Amino acid sequence: MSNSAPNIVALQMCSGVSAEENMQALTQALHTLPTARPLLVCLPEAFLVFSNNGAATLAMAKHSKYYQQQLSALCIQHQIWLSAGTMPEPAQNNKYYAASHLFNSQGELLASYNKIHLFDVTVADTTASYRESEFTQAGSDVVVVDSPFGKIGLSVCYDVRFSSLYTALARQGAEIILVPSAFTVVTGQAHWQPLLTARAIETQCYVVAAAQQGTHQNGRQTYGHSLIISPWGETLCELPAGIGFISATADLTQLHKIRRDMPVQSHQRFREHLL
Structure with a gap:
């Protein structure tokens, strides 16, 4: 890792059912950031609302523009780039x-990625x-997306199990791949860090995984277990x-x-099977 000032932050949260309370927690956390700029702040999956059920999350989606405006204002106030985990749209x-x-x-919304792989599984x-x-x-x-930090590839949580998506991100030039997540404890203990490390090694990208915990x-x-992993597969911080x-x-x-x-990308022999 470089000895220069950090330019990427991953925030670990324990989001609740109230979007307003979660936004207050985020606002407070942003006051503790490193001072160097430019700075990319990465939030976990479901940072805005961790609802009791899908119907409640669906109802929250109707207010998405209001919360986008709040996030935009926070970016301007703190002069940060912000990867806003996930929020319902x-x-x-x-x-x-x-x-x-x-x-x-x-405060400009540069890009949006809609989670491709949906978590329909049985967990013990x-x-x-x-x-x-x-x-x-x-x-x-x-x-x-182009950025001052490098080309940023977007993904979410369960996506991390599908390596073809990450190869596709690398082929589009990604240098930093974000994986905001809310992994279960059972699957996290078994697979979380090995999957993230594999994605970093195979794409030769930085992988930044901001997580929900608790x-x-x-x-x-x-x-x-939020992680930032180097393109060589080293855990830089956790x-x-x-x-x-x-x-x-x-x-x-x-x-x-x-x-x-x-x-390795130029050595890839199965390009026709990728996304």
């Missing part, structure tokens, strides 16, 4: 998108059955539990050297 057929928005330091925890697709509309677009008001339990942030520097000189020395 209206979709067709009485569903919502799990949308990951990227704002610049002028207190929730047991997860059916995200009941209220969530899957996205379809691969999103990479027991939430809706009864859900999330694993946490926060296993609790609320707070981690920070690191994305050193693109190091990234480009890794890619020159081991040009």
Whole structure:
């Protein structure tokens, strides 16, 4: 990792059912940020609202523009770039998108990624059955955005199990890949860090994973363990539990050297099967 001032922060949260309270928690956390700019702040999945059920989240989607405006104002106030984890955005057929928005330091919404892979699984925890697709509309677009930090590729949580998406992000030029998440404790203990490390190594990208952690008001339990991982697969910083942030520097000189020395993307032989 570079010895220069950190330019990426991942915030670990334990979001509740009240969007207003979650926004207050975010506002307070932003006052504790490193002072160097430019700075990219990454929030976890469902940072805005961790509802009791999909219907409540769907109702919150109707207010998405109001919260986008609040986030925009925070970016201007703190002069930060902000990856706003996910928040519900209206979709067709009485569903919502799990949308990951990227704002610049002028408060402009530069890009939005709608979570592609939906968490319809059975897990041996207190929730047991997860059916995200009941209220969530899957996205379809691969999103990479230019920034002062490098080219940013967007993804969300369960996406991390599908390596073809990350190869597609790398092929579109991604240098930093964001994975805002709310992993379950059971799956997190088994797979969280190995999956993130694999995605960093195979794409030769920085991977930034801001996570939800703790027991939430809706009864859900999330694993946490926010991580920033280098393109060589090194864990640069981590926060296993609790609320707070981690920070690191994305050193693109190091990234480009890794890619020159081991040009895995040009060696890829199965391009026709990728997204």
